[in-house]
Structure formats: structure tokens, C-alpha cells
Amino acid sequence: MEYSGPTSLYIDGDWVDAASDATIETLDPATEEPYATVARAGESDVDAAVEAASKAAERGSEWRTMGPSERGELLHAMADAIEERKDEITLVESHDNGKTPFEAGMEVQMVIDTFRYYAGWTDKVTGDYNPVPGKRVNYTTREPLGVTGHIVPWNYPFQLAGRSLAPALACGNTAVLKPSSQTPLSALYYGLAAEEAGLPDGVVNIVPGSGSEAGSALASHSDVEHVTFTGSTEIGKRVMADAAENVTGVTLELGGKGPNVVFPDADLDAAAKGVHYGIFMNAGQMCWAGSRLLVHEDVADELVEKIVQRAESTPLGSGIDDDGRMGPVVSESHQADVLEYISIGADEGATVACGGGRPEDKEDGYFVEPTVLTDVTNDMTVAREEIFGPVLSVIEFEDQAEAIEIANDSPYGLLAGIWTDGLSRAHQVADALDYGMVSVNEYPVTFPQTPFGGTKQSGHGREQGEEAVREFTQAKNINLNIH
Ligand code: NAP
Numbered sequence: 001m002e003y004s005g006p007t008s009l010y011i012d013g014d015w016v017d018a019a020s021d022a023t024i025e026t027l028d029p030a031t032e033e034p035y036a037t038v039a040r041a042g043e044s045d046v047d048a049a050v051e052a053a054s055k056a057a058e059r060g061s062e063w064r065t066m067g068p069s070e071r072g073e074l075l076h077a078m079a080d081a082i083e084e085r086k087d088e089i090t091l092v093e094s095h096d097n098g099k100t101p102f103e104a105g106m107e108v109q110m111v112i113d114t115f116r117y118y119a120g121w122t123d124k125v126t127g128d129y130n131p132v133p134g135k136r137v138n139y140t141t142r143e144p145l146g147v148t149g150h151i152v153p154w155n156y157p158f159q160l161a162g163r164s165l166a167p168a169l170a171c172g173n174t175a176v177l178k179p180s181s182q183t184p185l186s187a188l189y190y191g192l193a194a195e196e197a198g199l200p201d202g203v204v205n206i207v208p209g210s211g212s213e214a215g216s217a218l219a220s221h222s223d224v225e226h227v228t229f230t231g232s233t234e235i236g237k238r239v240m241a242d243a244a245e246n247v248t249g250v251t252l253e254l255g256g257k258g259p260n261v262v263f264p265d266a267d268l269d270a271a272a273k274g275v276h277y278g279i280f281m282n283a284g285q286m287c288w289a290g291s292r293l294l295v296h297e298d299v300a301d302e303l304v305e306k307i308v309q310r311a312e313s314t315p316l317g318s319g320i321d322d323d324g325r326m327g328p329v330v331s332e333s334h335q336a337d338v339l340e341y342i343s344i345g346a347d348e349g350a351t352v353a354c355g356g357g358r359p360e361d362k363e364d365g366y367f368v369e370p371t372v373l374t375d376v377t378n379d380m381t382v383a384r385e386e387i388f389g390p391v392l393s394v395i396e397f398e399d400q401a402e403a404i405e406i407a408n409d410s411p412y413g414l415l416a417g418i419w420t421d422g423l424s425r426a427h428q429v430a431d432a433l434d435y436g437m438v439s440v441n442e443y444p445v446t447f448p449q450t451p452f453g454g455t456k457q458s459g460h461g462r463e464q465g466e467e468a469v470r471e472f473t474q475a476k477n478i479n480l481n482i483h
Pocket of ligand 1: 151152153154155156160178180209210211212214215216230231232235236238239252253254256287288386458459
């Protein structure tokens with residue numbers, strides 16, 4: 001499919017070229033061919049976007065004075081506009097990122113659901129009445145923050161933008177969105193949706209550009225009140241430091257090294273399916289990938305055999321190949337990084353049970369075979385570092401205590417999976433895991449209604465659900481002396 005979507009920056013309700021006229025050329029990772037060229041924002045474009053967002057966020061502005069139900073209707077209208085273009089956005093995402101249309105379609109649907117969910121929140125952001133001594137009336141309201149920045153990675157470009165954009169808008173904030181320069185296309189469709197829905201100019205602004213220039217300019221901007229950053233832990237720390245210069249609040253959604261813990265009483269067929277899905281979906285390029293399989297020694301051989309069978313029968317393909325169930329990774333350099341991790345694993349003593357290289361039948365595209373590494377111990381590089389590709393590291397354990405110890409022995413704490421038929425065991429282990437999210441007998445799973453985020457180096461703050469409403473509003477206390 002030829003790209004026919006927007007190619008300009010979206011600032012203050014207008015589609016504009018970058019001040020420098022610079023552009024970004026994107027590649028289709030499945031064909032290695034150029035796919036589209038879009039404007040590339042620099043620092044002055046980010047300044048213009050923040051200025052427009054600041055104006056739109058002012059007290060007395062159309063957006064700030066709009067009734068909450070009307071704002072909810074506009075969010076519903078954005079969801080409608082996205083839904084009308086669902087097939088187009090799905091294919092664009094598939095070509096831009098390499099994921100299969102099935103996976104891209106799930107992303108777009110999640111965004112539609114998220115906008116509808118937060119459309120329902122706009123008139124439910126209530127405050128509190130506070131019982132205080134004396135003749136006083138004391139109450140707390142929740143106000144919008146103002147301009148919010150959204151910096152998004154390339155692995156789920158459309159969904160991760162919508163995940164923070166929807167609650168930010170629902171709470172009455174304005175937004176400047178910077179997608180990854182590797183996958184800038186789908187984010188621009190939020191500009192079309194905002195236009196079609198009739199949002200006031202400046203409420204949504206979109207500035208594709210490089211992280212070091214546009215991203216850093218946004219994170220360090222003194223008029224931005226909050227930054228939602230989704231990406232690597234390394235860059236997340238830098239964004240936090242940039243934001244700290246202006247005491248700007250941050251929500252950080254960073255890396256992971258998720259354990260899927262399989263006990264001997266689990267349904268092994270269901271576990272094999274879930275573990276396979278949890279590491280090979282999106283070619284393993286997921287913050288919450290279940291990249292460590294912790295399996296009880298009594299069932300390890302049987303489970304690994306089932307997973308290997310599934311891995312070896314996964315058809316590789318892309319947006320132009322209807323049969324594909326796993327796409328390429330996003331770029332040549334990322335493919336090289338993933339293959340390097342596999343070879344480090346083998347050097348450190350892991351056994352390559354399946355996969356391990358580029359598929360022989362794919363001449364083009366940055367494909368990596370679904371790979372299972374056995375004989376892994378939790379101190380090996382492949383068990384500690386986020387590979388962000390289709391590579392599963394299998395670690396055996398003897399008992400529940402050891403499983404918990406290994407699962408928690410990680411710098412990360414995003415999502416953990418538990419596979420068991422024992423109700424008590426499920427609760428005991430869920431309680432003992434130092435993770436922001438735990439899922440039993442299903443992996444991975446999240447909903448717009450449920451909080452998303454991690455502990456330790458997986459991040460700070462939570463997205464989705466009511467938690468995001470708290471992140472995107474600030475408390476204001478008002479005291480009335482009525483003596
Ligand atoms: P990344 O390199 O950290 O980039 C993320 C975003 O930050 C991109 O838009 C990037 O722009 C921008 N950026 C780069 N340098 C910046 C800087 N100095 N200041 C401000 N912004 C900057 O991450 P990635 O490689 O795209 O994504 C993979 C990582 O994201 C993985 O670690 C994964 O676990 C994590 N992730 C986390 C979640 C979650 O919810 N916890 C979800 C998805 C992904 P450019 O790309 O244009 O340079």
C-alpha cells in the first residue's frame with residue numbers, strides 16, 4: 001500500500017513544514033525499501049507547538065472553559081474519526097513498523113477503546129470535601145496541568161501515543177506529541193482525528209523528530225507541565241533529568257524483563273500458548289515481553305518442547321504478506337543487536353533450542369527467527385538485559401520460593417506471569433512479586449480500565465484507568481472561613 005497520509009507537522013491546527021525544511025525518510029522493515037517522507041521537527045518547531053498548546057490551555061480559552069460533557073463528546077468524535085480510518089492506519093502502522101496487520105489492528109482498536117473509555121471520564125473528575133476544625137468550608141478540586149508532552153517509542157507507535165493522549169485531553173490538558181523518528185506516520189493521524197472531531201486549534205500538536213533534538217527540546221521546555229515518556233530506561237533517566245530542570249512532572253514507562261513462572265500444576269498447553277504469545281508477538285519488541293520463562297524442573301522438558309513446536313511453526317511475514325504471524329524487527333541495527341544477544345547467550349553457556357539467526361527463506365527484511373534459549377541461569381546477560389526481540393530465555397527452578405527469588409532478581413518490574421491451577425499459590429506468588437502488574441494464566445494482557453506501569457527501573461507512575469486521571473490533574477485546596 002502506497003502511503004497517502006499526512007506528511008507535515010501539526011501545530012496550532014495547521015499542517016506545516018519544519019522551519020528548517022528537514023525531513024525524515026522511513027523504511028518498511030519487511031522490504032528495506034523507503035516508505036514515506038515526513039517533516040522533521042527541530043527545536044524551533046517544538047517551541048511553536050508548545051506555544052500553541054500553552055495558548056490553548058490558558059484559563060479562559062475555549063478548551064479550558066468547555067463543559068466536561070462537551071469535551072467527552074469531542075473525545076468520542078476522535079474515536080469515531082480513528083475508527084473510520086482503522087484499516088488505513090492499520091496498514092500504515094504495519095508498513096512503518098513491520099508488525100503484521102493483525103497486530104497493528106489490535107493497536108488501533110486499543111486506541112479506539114481508550115478514547116471511548118476516557119470520553120466517559122471527562123465529567124467524573126470530582127474533588128473532595130474535607131472535614132476541618134472550626135467554621136470553615138474546605139474542599140479540593142482537581143485541575144488540568146496545562147501543556148503535556150508525550151514522547152513515544154517505535155514498538156507500538158499508535159497505541160502508546162493514544163494511551164497518554166486520551167487521558168491528558170479528557171482531563172482538560174493540551175498536548176504536544178513526539179513520535180519516534182523511526183515510526184512517525186501513525187501519530188500524524190491524531191492530527192486528522194482532532195481536526196475532524198473539531199478540537200480547538202492548539203489542543204493537539206504533533207512534531208515528529210529525532211529524540212536528541214525534538215524529544216530533548218520537549219522534555220526540557222519550561223512551559224511543559226508534564227512529560228509522559230515511553231521508551232528505554234537509559235533515555236528515560238535523561239528525560240527525567242531534563243524535566244527536573246523545570247520541576248516538570250514525569251510518567252516513565254520503561255523497559256522490562258518479564259518472568260513467566262510456570263508451576264507443575266499448570267495447564268501446559270495453555271502455558272505454552274501464553275508464553276509463545278508473550279515473547280513472539282510484535283517480534284518480541286514489547287516492554288512487557290515475557291522474555292524469561294521460569295519453569296519447574298519436573299515439567300521443563302515437556303513445556304519447552306511445546307513452545308519450540310509453536311516457535312518453529314510460526315510463519316514469518318509482514319504487512320504485505322497475509323500469512324505472516326510474526327514480522328521483522330524494526331531496523332537493521334536492531335536486528336544486529338538481537339542476533340548479538342543470541343550469540344552472547346550461546347557464549348555464556350545457553351543452548352539454542354530453536355531459531356538463533358536470520359530465516360534462510362527471507363532475502364529481504366530485518367527478520368529474526370523465533371528463538372528459544374535453554375540452560376540459562378539468571379546471572380547470564382540474556383536473563384538480565386532487555387533484548388527487545390523474539391528471544392526466550394528458559395530458566396528452571398526447584399520450588400516456589402526459588403521461583404519467586406529468581407523472578408524478583410531483576411533490575412526491572414513491569415509485568416510477571418504465573419501459570420498454576422492452585423488458587424492459593426496464585427495469590428501467594430502474586431503477592432510476593434515486585435512487579436507493577438501480575439497476570440495469572442494469561443499473558444500479556446491489559447485494558448484501558450486497568451493501571452499500567454512498573455516498579456524499579458521499569459518506570460515511575462501509572463498509565464490507564466483512574467490512575468492516569470490522577471497523573472493528568474493536580475489537586476487544588478480551597479479553604480473558606482465562614483466565622
Ligand atoms: P528510546 O530509544 O528510549 O526512544 C523512545 C523515544 O524517546 C523516541 O521517541 C525517541 O526518539 C525519544 N528520545 C531519544 N532520545 C531522547 C532524548 N534525549 N530526549 C527525549 N527523547 C528522546 O526507546 P525505543 O528504542 O524507541 O523503544 C524501546 C524501549 O521502550 C524499550 O526499552 C521498551 O521496553 C520501552 N517501552 C516501554 C513501554 C512501557 O509501557 N513500559 C512500552 C513500550 C516500550 P527517536 O526514536 O526519534 O530517537
